Amino acid sequence: MDADRTGAGEPSRTLALLWGEPTVPRKGPARSVAVGKVVDAALAIADEHGLAGVTMRAVAERVGIAPMSVYTYVPGKPELLDLMVDALYAGMRTPELAERSWRERITLIAEANRDLLARHPWLTEVAALSRPPLGPGVMAKYEYELSAFDGTGLADVDVDASLTYLLGFVQSHGRAAHDAVRAVTDTAMSDEGWWAANQPILVRALDPERFPRSVRIGGAAGEAQGGAWNAERAWTFGLERTLDALAALIEGRAS
Incomplete structure (x- = not known):
């Protein structure tokens, strides 16, 4: 083990x-x-x-x-x-959730978890969602985060699954952000510098006729976000899609 x-x-x-x-x-x-x-x-x-x-x-x-x-x-x-x-x-930031929409409450939960992982990136390596330490800190966090789904009309099992789904996205993003920072630190080269160094060979190797989508879409994305991946853009896009998925469940049950 x-x-x-x-x-x-x-x-x-x-x-x-x-x-x-x-x-x-x-x-x-x-x-x-x-x-x-x-x-x-x-x-x-x-x-x-x-x-x-x-x-x-x-x-x-x-x-x-x-x-x-x-x-x-x-x-x-x-x-x-x-x-x-x-x-x-136990010491995690817990914003006030009262008087907010369910989407705002869940956003605050996601942002609080993202902040925790940013301050302690090693957490992405040890904090298993399947076997959390069932201590007072974990239970207080769980109780607080479950309250973000109050009034959504979801069954208890779906509330638990929705929270796990949300935290899975946050943990995945946190791990990717940590890896991106380590890549810069380990190579002593920024993403911009890395792409600039590889640009000459990429121009020669990537044939637009053979890889039309890769060249067109990859080029557009790289220009828009300054590289193959941008933490802030990935967070904004991913969180919105996660909330949209939960909205389909919550609003679908309501209707």
């Missing part, structure tokens, strides 16, 4: 940690710091160095405890990842 995903830890131990319930009695000296401090240290490392930088040793050094001592707080990295994700969800 991949340990760098939510839900990879032993369920009973993970849930006990998430909800602050007592676990099996522990032997050894008293803890010198709180579990929350360990989680905060892991979050800081992930934001600074990516998920690969989050090791139990690195967390222990950041907190200022012996490497083996960190295991008295968290059994292992799988449980630590669940605690990290739940902590971020």
Whole structure:
């Protein structure tokens, strides 16, 4: 099992940690710091160095405890990842949804999730929609986001599916945006510079008669958005199409 995903830890131990319930009695000296401090240290490392930088040793050094001592707080990295994700969800921005249309409410939900992924891009690598850490942060987020569908007339199962559909789009976009940023960082070359460098060979290789649609449509898109992909244009277009799909379901049920 991949340990760098939510839900990879032993369920009973993970849930006990998430909800602050007592676990099996522990032997050894008293803890010198709180579990929350360990989680905060892991979050800081992930934001600074990516998920690969989050090791139990690195967390222990950041907190200022012996490497083996960190295991008295968290059994292992799988449980630590669940605690990290739940902590971020607990502190997530939650705009007021009252007195807004369902489309406005769902837009705010999407934008709040996009903002979270932009600030913590490593989340796209670990936050599995199928096995979220069922802690207080996740449950508060779920309850809040479900409320965006109040008054739509959808059945409960369809509300859950609609929220999953929305979050799937946001997560996919967040991953693509993160990859685009990494491409620029890893190559030390902007998208504009990359296309300019490849332009001479593309002109020779792409025969308009052989690839008429690719040359015409790709050229128009590239000129309009400054490259093969633009995060803002992709977000605006994709979110509108996602909302249109939900509108077909919601308004279709209403009629």
